[in-house]
Amino acid sequence: MFNLIIFGPPGSGKGTQSVKLAEKYKLKHISTGDILRNEVKMQTELGKKAKAIMNKGELVPDELLIQILHSVIENNKMVKGFIFDGFPRTTVQAEALDQLMNKVNSKISCVVSLEVEDDEVVKRLLKRAEIEGRKDDNAETIQNRLNVYKTQTAPLLNYYEAQKKLHIVEGKGTIDDIFENICLKLG
Numbered sequence: 001m002f003n004l005i006i007f008g009p010p011g012s013g014k015g016t017q018s019v020k021l022a023e024k025y026k027l028k029h030i031s032t033g034d035i036l037r038n039e040v041k042m043q044t045e046l047g048k049k050a051k052a053i054m055n056k057g058e059l060v061p062d063e064l065l066i067q068i069l070h071s072v073i074e075n076n077k078m079v080k081g082f083i084f085d086g087f088p089r090t091t092v093q094a095e096a097l098d099q100l101m102n103k104v105n106s107k108i109s110c111v112v113s114l115e116v117e118d119d120e121v122v123k124r125l126l127k128r129a130e131i132e133g134r135k136d137d138n139a140e141t142i143q144n145r146l147n148v149y150k151t152q153t154a155p156l157l158n159y160y161e162a163q164k165k166l167h168i169v170e171g172k173g174t175i176d177d178i179f180e181n182i183c184l185k186l187g
């Protein structure tokens with residue numbers, strides 16, 4: 001299996017790049033943000049728990065995310081690999097992901113971090129707010145999501161750097177240029 005994690009602050013384009021990577025490498029794309037937004041829309045128990053947290057730009061509790069990942073991985077054992085978009089976001093989640101991959105006799109192959117400056121992501125997210133109307137794309141929540149990324153998620157890059165799996169990619173430029181740069185790093 002070829003299992004990829006894509007990191008980047010909100011608005012870095014990791015969702016867009018994940019779709020392209022999933023197509024090229026024939027991977028199953030797992031976006032935990034999309035899964036959670038769907039749960040909110042369907043008004044499930046999980047969605048009800050997650051809604052207010054997501055609207056504030058905070059992180060949904062680790063155990064809920066780990067349960068979601070557990071069932072997605074267990075139900076897709078035959079795929080060529082996964083691309084994890086938006087997961088892991090904490091050390092607890094990263095360690096749980098290693099264990100979940102272990103259970104299916106696999107491991108994380110590569111990690112990509114898309115680097116984009118704060119000013120640029122704020123600009124992009126405010127634009128996305130006009131187009132998609134996502135509840136968490138407003139000035140205050142964006143700032144909080146950026147802080148959460150820096151304090152809780154970015155430190156995970158060290159975890160993967162220590163395992164020599166991390167590739168840093170400049171997230172500025174056209175979608176196709178960025179995609180090409182990611183593919184070059186993946187070799």
Ligand code: AMP
Nearest residue numbers: 032033054057058059060065086087089
């Ligand atoms: P995203 O679409 O990846 O930006 O995620 C949107 C929101 O969903 C985040 O701001 C969190 O509230 C929640 N979320 C998504 N993935 C996770 C995760 N792995 N852990 C905790 N919360 C998450």
